[in-house]
Amino acid sequence: MFFLGLCLLLLMSILMQAGYVTQGDLALLRQKAQVVKNLGLTDLCLSTEARYTRHPSQADWHTALQSHPLALDHFPSGSIIGPPATLQKLHD
Amino acid sequence: MIKAIDKQRYILDFTLSSLWRRKGKNLALVLVYTLVVFVLGSVMFFTQALKNEAALVLRGSPEIIVQKMVAGRHDLIPVSHGAQIGKIRGVKAVKARFWGYYYDPGAQANYTLMVPEDLPLKDQEIIVGAGISRVRRLFRGSSIVFRTYDGKPATFFIKGVLSPDSELLSSDLILISVPGFTRVFGVPPDRATDLTVQVANRKEIPTIAAKIVDALPDTRAITREEILRTYDAVFDWRGGIMIAILAGAVLAFLIFAWDKAAGLSAEEKREIGILKAIGWETADVLEMKFWEGLVVSLSSFFLGIILAYGHIFYASATLFEPVLKGWAVLYPEFRLTPFISGYQIAILFFFTVIPYTVATIIPSWRAATIDPDAVMRT
Known part of the structure; x- marks a missing residue:
């Protein structure tokens, strides 16, 4: 029970710390938004292996079939970074 | 009231000592359970933090981007x-925007070259992202040679390195002048990669985007709203292959929990038989099983969440790195802002503790209604 209590206490302190860090990070996030504005950026740099995962919001309409029709997505990051909503909307 | 609390306390004491007697089996269960919570929690924290970060940071993106399309592909405009x-x-x-990709055979990495709007750079000057600086060991004053579109070498000097704080935005970025960009890619002087449009009234963005596409049918207009929605959909944990993998993990865990709870060992059966023989009611045994489940569930739940928190917010989501990085060389070193809500914790609780409880409730009832005489004879 002591262990459970300790874990609960740790979780509560994590939640509090997360809130505190988030508040502290707001200034940094505003600074990043300014960088985005100044440079005219459109995407996060999370994966650099393929055009459509480096800039998902600027992806071609046919990115899933980049090489030829029925070609499977050959970049690992493509399996977790899906097509953007705007493209899904177009193909609905 | 105090009597009832005391009774629960005694049952709990007994449950804990009973769990400790079978510590090997129970620790294995807690380990697997913790792992499931850890994976689910990591995915949830990661996607939520990225979504929030993208929503806050990409608010500064261009209001409308106009791109020329040729045969379904983005072309120079x-x-x-x-x-x-x-x-x-x-x-x-x-405004015209100039950007493109450059594959560096030396580092086997892809860079994003971009001409900044308001940053004056000389023809041979570039500013590189922190990721490139790390991979290519480039610092202020050093130089890099690019192979231009016509196969000639072009030397550029590093004017500066972008702040590592913004690595999630600029890790692979190279800021270059318009003449430098033209020299590397051979873009004709009357062409740009795309155009950015600034709108006087924010409410008119969709109307103006529609008018642009009407006036220039060979183009597409990407609005800021669409960019933001992209990140909302891309990192939606409820969609895509992630949920398929997670559903598999949860199902495997359910089978494990069911098997663990349903397959009572002879020792456990004997224990229940003896308890009932010395006067424990079925309700008491059920309460004991309830406490047992709660202790295992909560320990694993808390441990899993704490580990997931550390993994995502203090270890740069290391376990997701191989998938996100894929075949690329560059991967940003970033620290995400821990956007965690009670809703996320509640969802995690619902996806982990509830299935375990449901999977173990029927076997527990079966164990509680066991005939003591029959058990002790076996």
């Missing part, structure tokens, strides 16, 4: 299209 767009009522300014 004539700069003259800008004048045509500028005539649309409500458009404040149109």
